[in-house]
Amino acid sequence: MTHSLSRRLFGLGGMAGALVVTTNAASAADDTAKAPTQSEGQPKERTFCYVGGYTKHGPPGGNGDGITVFEMDRKTGGLTSLMTFTDIASPSYIVLSPDRRFLYAVSEIDDFDATHSGSVTAFSINHSTGALTKLNTVASGGANPAHLSVHPSGRYVFVANYTGGTVGVLHVLADGSLGRMTELVHNSGPRMPDRAADNPPGNFAISDHSSAHPHMVKSDPSGKYVLVMDAGLDRVYVWNINSNTGKLTPAAVPFTPMTPGSAPRHFEFGADGKKLYLLCEQDSKVVVADFDPKTGKISPQQSVSSLTAHFHGSTLAAGILLSPDEHFLYVSNRLGDSLAVFQVAQDGSLTLVDEIWTHADYGRALMFDPSGSYLYVANQRSDSITSFRVDKTTGKISFTWDFTPIGSPTCFEFLTLPAA
Template sequence: MTQTITFGTYTKRLSQGIYQAEFDPQTGQIHNLILAATESNPSYLDLNSSSFNFSISTTPQAGGISVYDKAWNILDRYREEGLSFCHVTYDDKRQLLYCSSYHQGRLVVFSVSEEGQLQLTDQLQLEGSGPHPNQEKSHLHQAILTPDQYLVTCDLGRDCLETYKVDSQGKLTLIGIYQTPPGSGPRHLIFHPKEKIAYLVCELSGTVEALIYNGRGVFEHYQTLSTIPEDYTGFNATAAIKLSPDAKNLYVSNRGHDSIASFAIARDGHLNLLDIQSTKGQIPRDFALSPDGQFLLVPHQDSDHLTIFSRDREGQLSLISHHQQVPEAIFSSF
């Protein structure tokens, strides 16, 4: 039986919005790529709600969020002049939507009604900077929920993670700050499903950090590893970070080096580098692991194609194909 994979894109050259394709878990190939929804620059999506799909929506004049039902019928759209989001997370328990703005350094919270209507509940304008030229101000890149249901943000511009308590009305209260090394640029965070460990990818330093998570927003540094070869001296910016379904491996994408770094996860959460493989394309901003963990699929922002790897028991990747066309894809999810 085939599975559905969804792609978010930029709509600057070839793409018209959100695409879907059928994935065959026996062969590792995709078929029947279709336009699921016409949308302006749907650069990040959240598909985890049982009732709704959420997509970033950005035009040259305004930006915001679109809410769709599961059949991709539009239910509501919020746009604000000059605003642009880069990440969105749905909180099913509180029926809240957390939206991160890289360019404006803003965190915006919406409530979502049973009909899919959005209502603004809180927003924070973050202030500060870092030593890197790309850190002239706050650049909020992600806001996600911790295992104990706090909200934690990654601020690339200020080199920090901030944790917030969220009340039933969608109001935020800061309760903790974790400072990353100066100039590292934290981008995305992911939590181990069983251990008190989180993994943080830092875009500007090209590193991944293992952090001990003690709950209530308290992080401790555990380990730092590079995601690129020691002898590589060209431009690189890390992007996506994903755990395999069995939580035995961690994967990180590199833009510039255009590769996937594969790590083995020890029982204590410690990382060991397995391999760094070319994705055979330009700008692998995101990637997706198949639900059974046997395949890793990498769309490319600039070369408009999908590279597919198989994954063995140790987590090593083997190239299957790199010829499927997906226009301007920068997000992928099953």
């Protein structure tokens, strides 16, 4: 969220309904020529990148058109625009289903229906072209949803409604479309300070602590628990989920308090589900915690800044990403426009080893390509995606000098499919 004008303030705008194809025959031929050859007898593959962001029907200044489908050149990391699905408002977060057949997107709006809800849209994916086909759209259960995820079983979609202060669970039907809401919970708690006591020096940015603001919802790797980062109440909630009914019940320890004013935003789990990395946006800290898979208890062990000691000024941490081998962790810092690189020790503790300029403004989501060779950053205010080569030995990243233009990007998903 911004430090002076909340991204949750929305104007009214129209929702254009079309699939805009932008690739011509010549560029398509060029892409085919650039595609890496496969071993004889192996099918050729194509890697698609789906990018969502803010449209005019959303926060002030949203420049996006919808969900854009790019094709990635796996030799260079370059992204070529193929088409844009425009019949959606401000798809600020998107996610693929576990079987990679469907894509789900929030619309970060507050006027989907008479209850001032946002919405969630389900898409099927054409595995020959990467194109999206809308299946249906349903209410999210609260205003301005900021995040969604899919249960490992694929049976439920979780959605965090930032302004609405609610978390919803949606049943997924056999065809991938969204059914009824099986659960809707509303967090509550005392008013927290707008700024954390351990803010970076000179930080004038503030996070909204006026009420509950769920910013992320996702299950642990086992699918037994559902965790919610509440940036308004400075808490990390843990629920048990009944996989048969989609109902939530509080875990033995229902929430873990974070530093007052720190605004917990996003998290990453280690693959075994025992290590948890919690990112707080207001004080730009990563909290390393142990997670008990038997009880769902969170036990913080370390807190480390995503900024080098020489940085002074306004900043808000945004995205967090664990490398596939779990040897490195990456964090994006908005306003400061930097990427932090941490080395992960055997016990899960972090050491900051590098900080690099994003070469753009207001970097948010981070995402690796499927090979882990490139790291991409969605730069909301620069209307661009920047990319970095990854040294898998040291974890350090180097700028490719490749800018991909796109209006107000905020999120990614990559999908590799056999070529038709």
